[in-house]
Amino acid sequence: MARVVVDVMLKPEILDPQGKAVQGALPRLGFAGISDVRQGKRFELEVDGELTDERLAEVHEIAEKLLSNPVIEDFSVYVEEFADDEDDEQ
Amino acid sequence: MARVVVDVMLKPEILDPQGKAVQGALPRLGFAGISDVRQGKRFELEVDGELTDERLAEVHEIAEKLLSNPVIEDFSVYVEEFADDEDDEQ
Numbered sequence: 001m002a003r004v005v006v007d008v009m010l011k012p013e014i015l016d017p018q019g020k021a022v023q024g025a026l027p028r029l030g031f032a033g034i035s036d037v038r039q040g041k042r043f044e045l046e047v048d049g050e051l052t053d054e055r056l057a058e059v060h061e062i063a064e065k066l067l068s069n070p071v072i073e074d075f076s077v078y079v080e081e082f083a084d085d086e087d088d089e090q
Numbered sequence: 091m092a093r094v095v096v097d098v099m100l101k102p103e104i105l106d107p108q109g110k111a112v113q114g115a116l117p118r119l120g121f122a123g124i125s126d127v128r129q130g131k132r133f134e135l136e137v138d139g140e141l142t143d144e145r146l147a148e149v150h151e152i153a154e155k156l157l158s159n160p161v162i163e164d165f166s167v168y169v170e171e172f173a174d175d176e177d178d179e180q
Contacts, residue, residue: 001125007132022133022156031152033145035091036136042097043112046126055123062121066112 002051003080006063009040014072043067044080051079092141093170096153099130104162133157134170141169 010016016038023037045062047055060077068075100106106128113127135152137145150167158165 009132009134019133025156026152029152029156031148033138034135034152035138036134038134040132040134042099042130042132043109044099044126044128044130045124048123048125058121062116062119062124066115066119 001049002047004045004047004051004056004059004077005080006043006045006059006067006075006077007040008043008063008068008073008075009038011072011074040073041067091139092137094135094137094141094146094149094167095170096133096135096149096157096165096167097130098133098153098158098163098165099128101162101164130163131157 018039019037022039023034026032026034026037043063045059047059049055056077056079063075063077064070108129109127112129113124116122116124116127133153135149137149139145146167146169153165153167154160
C-alpha cells in the first residue's frame, strides 16, 4: 500500500482569483512581503498492493482525466510512502 | 525570493465528501485498487527577500490563521526553492 499525491495547480498564465483574494487579505492582517499566492488542489490516493510502474501510470491517467482540467491546469504526481505522515500536529 | 508551499488537508477523522465522490467515480471509469481518496488545498506563496526563520514562522502563522481551519484541518509548510518548477508539462 502506498500513498500517491497529485497536486493540481492552475497554469501560470491563468488568473487565480482565490489566490489573489488570499494575497489581498494578507496586508490587512499585518503580513507583508508575500508577492504572490496561488491556490490549487491536493489529492491523496491510497493505492492498494505494490506500487508498480503500471499502477503509477494509472494514477497519472486518473490525474489527467479526472482530477485536473488540462486546458487550464498542470498536475504533478509523486509518491509519499505509507508509513510517513508529515502533517503538522495542531 | 522563495516559494513556500502550504498543504491543507482535512483531519483524518473528518469525513471528506469530495474525496469520496472522486473515489466513487474511479471504478465507473475503469480504475480499480484505489482504497481511499482525500482532497485538500495547496497554496504556493512567493516570499520576498531572504527566507529567514522569522519569515518562515510568519508563513506558519498565515497557514494557521488564514489558510486553514484548525478545528477540522491539518496543515504542513515546506520550502520549494524558487528556481525549481516541478509541475508536469501537459
